[in-house]
Amino acid sequence: MxxxxxxxxxxxxxxxxxxxxxGGQIAYASPSISTNAYATALIDVQSGRILYSRNGDVATRIASLTKIMTAIVAIENGNLSDKVKVSTRAAGKEGSSIYLRAGEEMTLSNLLYGLMLRSGNDAATAIAEHVGGSEAGFVFLMNQKASELGLEHTQFRNPHGLDEEGHYSSANDLAILTAYALKNKIFAEIVKTDHKKAPNPNEKWHYSWRNKNKMLRMYEGADGVKTGYTKKAFRCLVSSATRNGQQLVAVTLNDGDDWRDHRNLLDWGFKHYPxxxxxxxxxxxxxxxxxxxxxxxxxxxxxxxxxxxxxxxxxxxxxxxxxxxxxxxxxxxxxxxxxxxxxxxxxxxxxxxxxxxxxxxxxxxxxxxxxxxxxxxxxxxxxxxxx
Known part of the structure; x- marks a missing residue:
């Protein structure tokens, strides 16, 4: 023995x-760069080094960037082949939707694609109820993961990111979270997917989802991650790209020109911090x-x-x-x-x-x-x- x-x-x-x-060291030596965002962060995924940060530790609303945590918690705690039954509460969730119907069943894997590509709040709620036993149970897992990762300026109240008091994160925390999540092969595959089809039990046609993240189609090497918007959080975006074996993640919160800013941030990072x-x-x-x-x-x-x-x-x-x-x-x-x-x-x-x-x-x-x-x-x- x-x-x-x-x-x-x-x-x-x-x-x-x-x-x-x-990880954790912040770079300061390179030429300056600016964005239109209230808060910004740029991180090297492999090392965890934050290459640029502005208002990076300020806790603020993050809209559907919340779903980055929802996805990684579901992947780590759920069974992707499980059939998830959609509750009336999940089907009726307001905001962005993949138009699930109460009582229909979809695999957890396909729900995750609907969550990350189309930002379905109904998918987020169904995932939370299935994996956590209830939405509250799942939110507990989200906050537990945030504590495990040392995210000191983050607190979750829901799995979808609709505005709620006490629900917040920061640009630096989101950069650290995303760098962690991208090291999970399943998460990385989902967020880089441009188009996904899934069976629809209610109709003859399949669900067909096109990724809302336009960076996948407008930036060389782009491979993720998530868009977000609410009336109080405004435009939020996390993007990732890989060049010459190096992967970077950019985060902007409340940025009216985020597509342009992310292209500039990523270009700057690859140029000055190879x-x-x-x-x-x-x-x-x-x-x-x-x-x-x-x-x-x-x-x-x-x-x-x-x-x-x-x-x-x-x-x-x-x-x-x-x-x-x-x-x-x-x-x-x-x-x-x-x-x-x-x-x-x-x-x-x-x-x-x-x-x-x-x-x-x-x-x-x-x-x-x-x-x-x-x-x-x-x-x-x-x-x-x-x-």
Whole structure:
């Protein structure tokens, strides 16, 4: 039994010990840019670095940008193949709609497309009632997720974003939330979809939804995310785009010229903060026999590269990590603030070969999402073996 568990530890550790990124640092060095928005944020998805922010921490109304949280909570807590029965309350929800009828059934997956492409408030309510047991139960899950992600200027009162006192977020919080959500493959696939059809049980024709997000059709590399509008929140928009392997998210709240502003924001980010390669898998660490265990990129303005510092922390030989091949970590700093770390291995080690095979963007995102949970499992098993 213990041999099997030891083998399990090895498999878990392969996924758990990869690149660690530390988000939250805000960039200031680049040439200035402005928008027509009350509040703005621009974030690099992989690193979590906020590249631009104006009134970024001011809590304000966010309209249907709420549905970004609705979607990721539903994906993480629901079963996409479930048939969701639409309640009278959901079918009668005011505002934007995909025109669901009371009593009809639709898969949770298709409801999510109706939610994100057409901003259906009826879809949001049906999703909430199904996944959360009630709208209130689902809103609890939304606020729980906001707390988990450290969104300090966010509070939800409903799953759709209709104006309600006490329902708010901020540009920076929405940027952080969206960067998190885009690392989920299902969410990313939904929000980049331009057109979707779904079965209609009430008519001979199918539902046919065209994405309201015009950025998908007007900006090279655009791949999301969500539009929003109410009479009190005014025009709100979250957009994302990927170029040269780098994905950025722009957020504007109360912006009468949002399409133009988002094009300019994204262009500015890609131009002034491209990814710089700080570590290359199998690259030798100067002055030692160790090599980097993964690639690591970070968005840097041209004058910042010389300000990056690195520090090695060696692992205690008695540590379980040492037994599994890791010899240390290279921690990177920008002007004294930690921005990420990379595991270090002996050249030619089996662990290094396995990490190299996994060093793709998709694997990186999967590993990052599993890292906390798998580390917890790892050390619980180690404790059991040592008893």
């Amino acid at each position: 213990k041999k099997q568990l030891t083998r399990m530890i090895a498999y878990i550790a392969i996924a758990a010990c990869f690149v660690t990124g530390i 990814h710089s390669r700080l570590a290359e898998v199998e690259q030798a660490v100067s002055g030692s026999s160790l090599v980097y265990g993964a690639n690591y990129n970070y968005p840097l303005e041209k004058d910042e590269l010389d300000k990056v510092q690195a520090s090695v922390t060696l692992i205690d030989p008695s540590s379980p990590h040492y037994a599994l091949g890791e010899r240390g970590r290279m921690q990177f700093f920008l002007e004294g603030e930690p921005i990420g770390s990379v595991p270090l291995y002996e050249k030619g080690s089996m662990r290094l070969k396995l990490n190299k095979r996994a060093a793709t963007e998709e694997s990186f995102n999967q590993f990052k999402q599993l890292e906390k949970r798998e580390h917890s499992i790892f050390f619980k098993i180690v404790d059991w073996l040592q008893k």
